[in-house]
Amino acid sequence: MKKTSLNDIALHLGVSKTLVSFVLNGKGKEFRISEEICKKVLAVSKELNYQPNRIAQGLRTGRTNTIGLIIADIANPFFGILGREIEQEAAKFGYRVIFCSSDENPEKSRQQIEMLQQSQVDGYIISPPKDSEDQIRALALGNVPLVLIDRFFPEIECNQITVDNFDAAYRATNHLLRMGRKRIANITVNLDLINMNQRTEGYKQALRDSGHRVEESLIKVLPFSHENKEVAKAVKDLVTKNSQNKVDAILFSTSKLGINGIESISALGLKIPDDIAIVSFDNPDAYKICVSPVTVVNQPLKEIGKTAVQILLGEIKHPDNHAKIQKIILKTDLIIRKSCGS
Amino acid sequence: MKKTSLNDIALHLGVSKTLVSFVLNGKGKEFRISEEICKKVLAVSKELNYQPNRIAQGLRTGRTNTIGLIIADIANPFFGILGREIEQEAAKFGYRVIFCSSDENPEKSRQQIEMLQQSQVDGYIISPPKDSEDQIRALALGNVPLVLIDRFFPEIECNQITVDNFDAAYRATNHLLRMGRKRIANITVNLDLINMNQRTEGYKQALRDSGHRVEESLIKVLPFSHENKEVAKAVKDLVTKNSQNKVDAILFSTSKLGINGIESISALGLKIPDDIAIVSFDNPDAYKICVSPVTVVNQPLKEIGKTAVQILLGEIKHPDNHAKIQKIILKTDLIIRKSCGS
DNA sequence: CTGAAAGCGCTTACAG
DNA sequence: CTGAAAGCGCTTACAG
Structure with a gap:
C-alpha cells in the first residue's frame, strides 16, 4: 500500500498537482481557486489520508523544520529538563528536534554537527564541549542559525544563553x-x-x-x-x-x-x-x-530552553536577523534548605 | 556560499555525477572505476568539503536513516536513560533519532506519530500512552517497523520489550x-x-x-x-x-x-x-x-533501549522479518538498601 | 569502465 | 483561475 502523493489526489480529481498543492497549503484564496474545487481537494486528501512528504518539501524549499540539539547527556536530568523544554517549544511552531548527547567529547560533537548538517537542519542549539571552539566558530560563520546554551566561547560572536x-x-x-x-x-x-x-x-x-x-x-x-x-x-x-x-x-x-x-x-x-x-x-x-x-x-532551565528556541526560530524566520547577536544572561535562585544549618 | 553538491564535484573534474556518486558510496571497485579517478574524486570532495544531502538521498532511496522515539517525558530520568541508550545504539549504525514526549497524552502521541510519518522515519520506538491503542494498531499494520517499550497492548501483535x-x-x-x-x-x-x-x-x-x-x-x-x-x-x-x-x-x-x-x-x-x-x-x-x-x-533500562534499537534495525535491514514478531520480557533486580529495615 | 536520463514528491515561477 | 514545466540533490537502472 503506497502512500498517497499530491499527484494521486490530482489524478483522482483530474486537476493539476499545482492546484492541489496550492489548496493544501492554504493558498486557495490567494490564487482565487473556486470554493468547490477547494472543498473537493480537501475531501479527497482526507479520504486518501494524504500525508505530505516533508522530506520532499524540504528538498524543494530548503527548509526541513528540524532543529539539531547537542547537549552533554540527555540522561542527566539537567539536560533532560532543558531538552524537554526545547522539544516542547519547538513543537509549538511545527519544528522537530534531533537529540544528540556529546558526553563532553569534542570528537563526538564534531561528528554530530556533521550529521546535523547533512540532515539539513534549519538551526542548532548546542551546549558545546571543551575543545570544540573551532567547530563552533565554523558553524557560527555559516548561515544556519545557532544558539549556544549553558556555556559559550568568549571569542566567538554568537547567540548565547547562560546564567550568571x-x-x-x-x-x-x-x-x-x-x-x-x-x-x-x-x-x-x-x-x-x-x-x-x-x-x-x-x-x-x-x-x-x-x-x-x-x-x-x-x-x-x-x-x-x-x-x-x-x-x-x-x-x-x-x-x-x-x-x-x-x-x-x-x-x-x-x-x-x-x-x-x-x-x-x-x-x-x-x-x-x-x-x-x-x-x-x-x-x-x-x-x-x-x-x-x-x-x-x-x-531557570525552562527559560533557557524556551528562549533558545525563540531566538533560533526568530532567526530562521528572519534571516536578516542573522547579524543581530543576542547574549542573554539569566539570574539564578538560591534555594535555602537545611544543608547549611539554621 | 552554497553547499557543495555531487554535481559540483562532477563539473570540477569533468566527469559525470553518476561516477562521483559511485565513488563516494564506495562502489568504485564494484564498477571498476580506475584508481586514479577514484582518488581524484575523493580529493576534490574533501577539498570542497562535500557533505551529502541526506534529505535528497532520503527522497530518492526512501530511507531517511532516522528513527522516531515517543516516550512519556524525556525530563524524567527513567526515559532519559532509555532515550540516551537508544540514541547511542542508533548512532552506532548511522541512525539519528527524533525525540517526542507524549506526556501520556494520546492526542499528543497521535500528532507525534503523524509528524514522524510525514518525516518518513524508517522506524518507531514507542512507549504508548493509554487510549492510543487504535493509533498503535494502525502503525503496526503499516510496513514501517515498530517496537513498543515499557508497555504494550495485549491485543496488538507487535514487537515489544518489557519487564516482568x-x-x-x-x-x-x-x-x-x-x-x-x-x-x-x-x-x-x-x-x-x-x-x-x-x-x-x-x-x-x-x-x-x-x-x-x-x-x-x-x-x-x-x-x-x-x-x-x-x-x-x-x-x-x-x-x-x-x-x-x-x-x-x-x-x-x-x-x-x-x-x-x-x-x-x-x-x-x-x-x-x-x-x-x-x-x-x-x-x-x-x-x-x-x-x-x-x-x-x-x-534494565540500557538493555531495553539497546534491544529495542537492535530489533528495529534488524527489521529495517531485512523487511522480510516484518512478520516475525518479537516479544521480549526482561528480568528486574531487587536492590536491597535500608528502607525496609534490616 | 563511464554517462545520459529518469524519477523520488514536492513548490513555484511562468504562461495563458 | 488553472496547468505544464523546471528543479531541489541525490541514486540507479540502462545503454554503450
Missing part, C-alpha cells in the same frame, strides 16, 4: 559565610569551560571580599568522567579531622558531584550540616529528600 | 513480608496500562500467597498528572496512627510517586524504616542519598 555563574557562586559562598562557616572548599569538574571557571571565580571573590584567604588546596578539580571513588577521595581529604585541609563547608559546582559527595560524606559517618555544610549547583529531586535537604543554586 | 512487572512486584512485596511487615499498601498511578496493572497484580498475588488478605482500600491509584498534594493525601491516609488504613509498609509503583511519598512521610515526622518500610520501582539517584536509602526494583 559568577554571581551565583558568589551568593552561594556568601550564604555559607553568613551561616558562620569559616573554611569553605569548592569541588568542581574540569570542563575547561567558562561556566565552570566563573563558578570558581565567584567562589574566590566572595572569600576575598569577606577577608578570607583563597587556598588553592581547597579547590578540587575532578576530571569530567570521574568515578565515585575520585569524589570520595576529594571529600575525604577535605573532611577528615586531622587533614590540614579540614573544612566546614563545601560548594559543589555540579549536582553529579554533589550527589556523589553526599554519599561519601554519609559513608564517612559525618552529618550534614553539623559536621559539614553544603551548597550545590542545580536542583535534582535527590536534594529534596536527602538526609538533610540541600541548599541549591537553581537555574 | 508482575514478578518484580511479587518479589518486592515478598521482601517486605520477609522483613516482618504485616500490612502493606500500594501507591500507583492510573495509566490504564498493562505494566502498572501487572505491578499491582503481583503485589496482590504475593499477599495472597502468604495468606494475607488484599484490602482494596490500601491500593491508592492516583491520576497520572498528580500533584504533590495528592500523594501527600494518600500517604497521610496510610500512615496516620488512628487511620483504619494504617500500614507499616508501602510499595510505590513509580519513582515519581516514591520521591513525593518520601517527602510526605518526612514532613509527617515519620521515620523510614522504623515507622514505615518502603520499596519503589525504579532507581533514581535520589534513592541513594535519601534519609534512608531506598530498596528498589531496578529495571
